[in-house]
Amino acid sequence: MVKLENMKNISLSDSVINLDHGDPTAYEEYWRKIGDRCTVTIRGCDLMSYFSDVNNMCWFLEPTLAEAIKELHDAVGNAATEDRYIVVGTGSTQLCQAAVHALSSLAGTQPVSVVAAAPYYSTYVEETTYVRSGMYKWEGDAWGFDKKGPYIELVTSPNNPDGTIRETVVNRPDDDEGKVIHDFAYYWPHYTPITRRQDHDIMLFTFSKITGHAGSRIGWALVKDKEVAKKMVEYITVNSIGVSKESQIRTAKILKVLKETCKSETENFFEYGHEMMKNRWEKLRGVVKESDVFSLPKYPEAYCNFFGKTLGSYPAFAWLGTKEETDLVNELRRRKVMSRAGERCGSDKKHVRVSMLSHEDVFNVFLERLANMKLIKSIDL
Amino acid sequence: MVKLENMKNISLSDSVINLDHGDPTAYEEYWRKIGDRCTVTIRGCDLMSYFSDVNNMCWFLEPTLAEAIKELHDAVGNAATEDRYIVVGTGSTQLCQAAVHALSSLAGTQPVSVVAAAPYYSTYVEETTYVRSGMYKWEGDAWGFDKKGPYIELVTSPNNPDGTIRETVVNRPDDDEGKVIHDFAYYWPHYTPITRRQDHDIMLFTFSKITGHAGSRIGWALVKDKEVAKKMVEYITVNSIGVSKESQIRTAKILKVLKETCKSETENFFEYGHEMMKNRWEKLRGVVKESDVFSLPKYPEAYCNFFGKTLGSYPAFAWLGTKEETDLVNELRRRKVMSRAGERCGSDKKHVRVSMLSHEDVFNVFLERLANMKLIKSIDL
Numbered sequence: 001m002v003k004l005e006n007m008k009n010i011s012l013s014d015s016v017i018n019l020d021h022g023d024p025t026a027y028e029e030y031w032r033k034i035g036d037r038c039t040v041t042i043r044g045c046d047l048m049s050y051f052s053d054v055n056n057m058c059w060f061l062e063p064t065l066a067e068a069i070k071e072l073h074d075a076v077g078n079a080a081t082e083d084r085y086i087v088v089g090t091g092s093t094q095l096c097q098a099a100v101h102a103l104s105s106l107a108g109t110q111p112v113s114v115v116a117a118a119p120y121y122s123t124y125v126e127e128t129t130y131v132r133s134g135m136y137k138w139e140g141d142a143w144g145f146d147k148k149g150p151y152i153e154l155v156t157s158p159n160n161p162d163g164t165i166r167e168t169v170v171n172r173p174d175d176d177e178g179k180v181i182h183d184f185a186y187y188w189p190h191y192t193p194i195t196r197r198q199d200h201d202i203m204l205f206t207f208s209k210i211t212g213h214a215g216s217r218i219g220w221a222l223v224k225d226k227e228v229a230k231k232m233v234e235y236i237t238v239n240s241i242g243v244s245k246e247s248q249i250r251t252a253k254i255l256k257v258l259k260e261t262c263k264s265e266t267e268n269f270f271e272y273g274h275e276m277m278k279n280r281w282e283k284l285r286g287v288v289k290e291s292d293v294f295s296l297p298k299y300p301e302a303y304c305n306f307f308g309k310t311l312g313s314y315p316a317f318a319w320l321g322t323k324e325e326t327d328l329v330n331e332l333r334r335r336k337v338m339s340r341a342g343e344r345c346g347s348d349k350k351h352v353r354v355s356m357l358s359h360e361d362v363f364n365v366f367l368e369r370l371a372n373m374k375l376i377k378s379i380d381l
Numbered sequence: 382m383v384k385l386e387n388m389k390n391i392s393l394s395d396s397v398i399n400l401d402h403g404d405p406t407a408y409e410e411y412w413r414k415i416g417d418r419c420t421v422t423i424r425g426c427d428l429m430s431y432f433s434d435v436n437n438m439c440w441f442l443e444p445t446l447a448e449a450i451k452e453l454h455d456a457v458g459n460a461a462t463e464d465r466y467i468v469v470g471t472g473s474t475q476l477c478q479a480a481v482h483a484l485s486s487l488a489g490t491q492p493v494s495v496v497a498a499a500p501y502y503s504t505y506v507e508e509t510t511y512v513r514s515g516m517y518k519w520e521g522d523a524w525g526f527d528k529k530g531p532y533i534e535l536v537t538s539p540n541n542p543d544g545t546i547r548e549t550v551v552n553r554p555d556d557d558e559g560k561v562i563h564d565f566a567y568y569w570p571h572y573t574p575i576t577r578r579q580d581h582d583i584m585l586f587t588f589s590k591i592t593g594h595a596g597s598r599i600g601w602a603l604v605k606d607k608e609v610a611k612k613m614v615e616y617i618t619v620n621s622i623g624v625s626k627e628s629q630i631r632t633a634k635i636l637k638v639l640k641e642t643c644k645s646e647t648e649n650f651f652e653y654g655h656e657m658m659k660n661r662w663e664k665l666r667g668v669v670k671e672s673d674v675f676s677l678p679k680y681p682e683a684y685c686n687f688f689g690k691t692l693g694s695y696p697a698f699a700w701l702g703t704k705e706e707t708d709l710v711n712e713l714r715r716r717k718v719m720s721r722a723g724e725r726c727g728s729d730k731k732h733v734r735v736s737m738l739s740h741e742d743v744f745n746v747f748l749e750r751l752a753n754m755k756l757i758k759s760i761d762l
Contacts, residue, residue, distance in 0.1 A: 023431050031426035038426075044419025044635060045412035047596040050404050050589075090471055090598075090621040097620070101512065126619045131482065132515040208431075215428040215626035217471075238507045239478070240471040244625035245596035254425060 017362050017369075020338040022160075022316055024357040027212030030272050031254075038257050040250045047245040057226075058233050060242030061088045068255035069205075069220055075262045076270075077305050078187050080199040084222045085229035088243050089236060092185060092206035092219030096154070097127050098239070099202050099221060102231030103152050103179045104135040111135055113151040115142035117169045118346030119319065121160040121183070122353075125344070141346050142169045150177035158186045161345050161353035162297055163315030165192070185209045190273030192313045193304035201225060207251050209316060211258060211269065212357070216247040270306065277314035280356055280363060284318055287371050294370070295321040318354045328352045335369045398743050398750075401719040403541075403697055405738040408593030411653050412635075419638050421631045428626040438607075439614050441623030442469045449636035450586075450601055456643045457651075458686050459568050461580040465603045466610035469624050470617060473566060473587035473600030477535070478508050479620070480583050480602060483612030484533050484560045485516040492516055494532040496523035498550045499727030500700065502541040502564070503734075506725070522727050523550045531558035539567045542726050542734035543678055544696030546573070566590045571654030573694045574685035582606060588632050590697060592639060592650070593738070597628040651687065658695035661737055661744060665699055668752050675751070676702040699735045709733045716750045 031038060052062045065088060070081045089095035104112040114128045118141040128138040139145060142153050157166035160183075172178045182200045186192065188210050203222045208214035223229040236242065261267045288294045299313035320339070322328045327349045329341040342351030354366070412419060433443045446469060451462045470476035485493040495509045499522040509519040520526060523534055538547035541564075553559045563581045567573065569591050584603045589595035604610040617623065642648045669675045680694035701720070703709045708730045710722040723732030735747070 021431060025430050028426050028429055031424075031429070034425050036424070039422060039424045041420060041422045042631060043412075043417070044415050044638070045409050048409055048412070048593050049406050050402060050595045052596075090625070093619075094621045123619070130616070130619045131512045134513040134515060212429050214431045215433075215623075217621060217623060217625045235511070238474075238504070238511045239620070240475045240598060242596075242598060244471070244598045244628040246627035246631050247625040250423060250627050257425070 012361055012365050013368075016336045016338060017358070017365055018338040019355040019358060019362075019366060020340050020353075022209070022355045022357055024208060024212035024214055024316070025359050026276060026357045026363075027269075027273065028359075030269060031211070034257065034261075034267070038254050040253050042246060042249070047249065050242060052242075052245065052248070057085060057230060058087050060233075060236070061086060062245060062248040062252060064252040065218075065220075065248045065255075068252040068259070072255050072259045073222075075259045076189060076194060077197050078189075078194050079184065079203055079205070079222060080197055081222055084224055085226065087221040087223055087229055087232045087236070088248060089219045089221065090240055090243050091208065091217045092183065092204045092221075093123070093127065094236060094239065094243075095204050095219045095221045095232070096124070096181065096183065098232040098235040099181045099204070099223075099228070100128060100136055100152055101133075101235045102228045103181070103202075104133075104150075105231055106227060107150040107179075108177065109149055111137040113137055113139040113145070113147050113149065114154065115139050115145045115151060115170065116154040116156070116346075117142040117159075117166065119159070119162050119342065119351065119353075120154070120346050121156055122340060122344035122346075124154055145170050150179070152179045152181060154181050154183060156183040156185070158192045158313060158315055160186065161317050161340065161342075162319035163192075163299060163313055163317065164297065165313075186316055188273075189270040189304060189306040190277055191315055193302040193311045194306040195302050195304070202228065207255075211254055213251070213254065216251055217244065218247050218251045274307070274311075274314065277316075277356065278312070281314045281318075283367055284356075284370075287367050288320075290371065291373075293322055293324060293373065295323060314356075316355070316357050318356055319351060320354050321351045324350075326350065331373070335373055337366060337369055393742055393746050394749075397717045397719060398739070398746055399719040400736040400739060400743075400747060401721050401734075403590070403736045403738055405589060405593035405595055405697070406740050407657060407738045407744075408650075408654065409740070411650060412592070415638065415642075415648070419635050421634050423627060423630070428630065431623060433623075433626065433629070438466060438611060439468050441614075441617070442467060443626060443629040443633060445633040446599075446601075446629045446636075449633040449640070453636050453640045454603075456640045457570060457575060458578050459570075459575050460565065460584055460586070460603060461578055462603055465605055466607065468602040468604055468610055468613045468617070469629060470600045470602065471621055471624050472589065472598040473564065473585045473602075474504070474508065475617060475620065475624075476585050476600045476602045476613070477505070477562065477564065479613040479616040480562045480585070480604075480609070481509060481517055481533055482514075482616045483609045484562070484583075485514075485531075486612055487608060488531040489558065490530055492518040494518055494520040494526070494528050494530065495535065496520050496526045496532060496551065497535040497537070497727075498523040498540075498547065500540070500543050500723065500732065501535070501727050502537055503721060503725035503727075505535055526551050531560070533560045533562060535562050535564060537564040537566070539573045539694060539696055541567065542698050542721065542723075543700035544573075544680060544694055544698065545678065546694075567697055569654075570651040570685060570687040571658055572696055574683040574692045575687040576683050576685070583609065588636075592635055594632070594635065597632055598625065599628050599632045655688070655692075655695065658697075658737065659693070662695045662699075664748055665737075665751075668748050669701075671752065672754075674703055674705060674754065676704060695737075697736070697738055699737055700732060701735050702732045705731075707731065712754070716754055718747060718750055
């Protein structure tokens with residue numbers, strides 16, 4: 001066993017590690033320990049129809065998933081679910097596009113401007129440009145955006161890539177043409193203090209980043225306005241005729257267990273996740289502190305309603321900066337660490353986004369390489 | 382039990398029956414009988430990563446599914462899989478859009494015209510118009526299409542809605558700008574004789590219509606050209622960051638059992654499906670024959686390489702016509718039968734598309750109502 005682990009380390013120490021994507025494999029160990037309680041068994045004759053609930057506007061939403069979503073938000077206290085439509089999607093990626101589509105199709109004039117405050121989630125750019133829609137137009141950074149006419153601001157809080165708490169930055173309170181999509185992928189207690197129960201018009205969540213089940217491709221939107229929800233459902237109907245039922249019933253089961261563990265002293269997933277993230281961030285900050293080369297954002301502490309105490313933030317991505325005039329993504333690539341270029345996020349070459357949710361051994365290799373980069377830099381000087 | 386069944390019939394006899402969508406619940410009974418062999422069990426710690434195979438261009442394709450797809454096509458003999466890329470999608474709906482996107486993005490000029498010979502699958506219209514892309518433009522009926530420049534012809538064979546065997550109708554053999562997407566959703570032995578092993582550039586298949594597992598949202602494309610496959614993968618990456626893994630591994634398991642039953646004398650799924658469809662078509666043709674009001678297409682017999690004998694076609698949809706000058710979709714709606722309007726398929730008011738894949742009791746209610754419509758019509762005259 002020891003031999004095997006050593007071999008694994010040797011092989012890892014040579015290989016490229018990919019921290020570009022936020023593949024959340026860090027939580028696998030927790031779910032392994034939870035064991036059979038999350039196991040789903042699906043027979044050959046189950047889940048065959050397109051339809052999940054013909055009486056629901058979102059006819060492809062499995063009722064057990066809708067229930068699990070509501071119960072989890074109630075238990076965590078991070079979002080209001082009452083008087084809202086739940087729309088399920090193939091990840092929040094599909095839902096974000098559905099929401100942009102819905103708001104644009106209801107706007108008075110088109111194309112509708114789409115903006116997000118830099119640094120922003122780089123995928124927003126691709127999502128709003130790849131089909132070259134005539135309905136909306138990516139207008140980039142929301143800071144300084146002053147174009148007239150209808151617009152959509154994408155607000156991610158905590159923000160991807162830099163982990164900051166965000167609100168809208170395009171301030172046009174009396175402008176009926178301004179709409180906001182709140183992406184709350186990371187508004188969960190292991191990443192950030194839950195300071196309020198969010199109750200915005202359109203709120204997006206994703207299974208991937210809560211529990212680490214990225215392969216299931218499940219996200220959901222909580223939507224206040226009926227017409228917007230309806231248009232989102234229409235989008236998903238044409239885009240993929242609904243959402244995998246296997247993924248939905250598995251998500252429902254896991255979210256129910258997640259909710260149950262919220263009360264547990266020994267198995268609380270958020271406690272586990274929080275400790276793991278805190279530990280990783282402390283290690284990373286340690287390496288960065290030792291270096292004269294790198295920088296990381298600082299996050300204020302806040303009272304977390306879920307944990308009932310004052311806590312820091314431990315984002316799913318590190319927004320790593322450098323004090324040198326250098327192309328950081330290339331520097332890291334030379335050390336076989338793949339990261340996302342700051343430029344893709346509307347920022348600069350001196351920043352990269354690095355996933356904090358990799359497997360433990362990959363994370364440790366990353367720390368090692370980062371520490372060594374500092375040494376090499378020192379020699380370079 | 383008898384009482385319960387009667388009650389069910391009474392309730393059905395009053396209710397609206399939906400044969401607009403092709404919800405393929407007819408096969409549920411078969412899969413119930415197959416029992417545990419198709420059961421999948423997924424633990425909480427399984428399938429967590431975004432990635433299925435980092436060495437495959439289609440990095441989100443589960444290797445077991447790729448294998449099952451190849452084995453099934455080999456066993457059935459309906460399509461060539463060698464020297465092709467397999468791209469998995471959230472149903473063939475997502476794949477069709479991915480293919481149109483890929484071909485358009487590789488075209489010399491844009492927008493690329495998209496056409497299909499009427500009557501065509503009505504969803505093609507929605508798929509190619511809803512995002513108002515600047516890359517391609519739905520140009521409607523392929524018969525008589527003569528616009529210059531790049532174009533994509535969608536060929537569905539057997540055709541949805543009318544069950545005919547189709548080839549391209551835009552005949553420009555020397556035109557490099559003409560591309561074809563072959564939708565072979567229904568090219569399986571229970572619907573139509575397998576007369577040749579198809580080997581076109583882009584071929585789409587869907588799990589839904591083979592086995593009836595529509596809720597899984599799994600489709601696949603067999604693609605010859607590497608660049609096209611790559612662009613399709615890029616589309617799906619931005620559209621939904623891959624495809625549900627739960628659905629993929631379940632599809633793999635069921636396709637493997639399906640392949641195994643191909644050799645069975647007692648459990649052959651295609652034999653079962655063929656008998657069921659033949660039986661339904663005979664009943665429907667019986668009702669139509671008794672009526673002076675309705676018409677159905679006739680299909681030639683052909684030698685089926687899979688069954689090793691000459692057989693007829695028994696499409697998944699009935700393309701029901703009327704000899705009266707009437708709006709057939711409304712006439713049926715008045716009798717509480719929902720169907721798809723011929724006009725939506727590029728045809729006329731005198732035709733509708735009716736699903737042949739409903740539950741047995743729903744199908745029988747449909748036949749009853751159709752038979753009664755004839756009577757009512759006779760009285761009307």
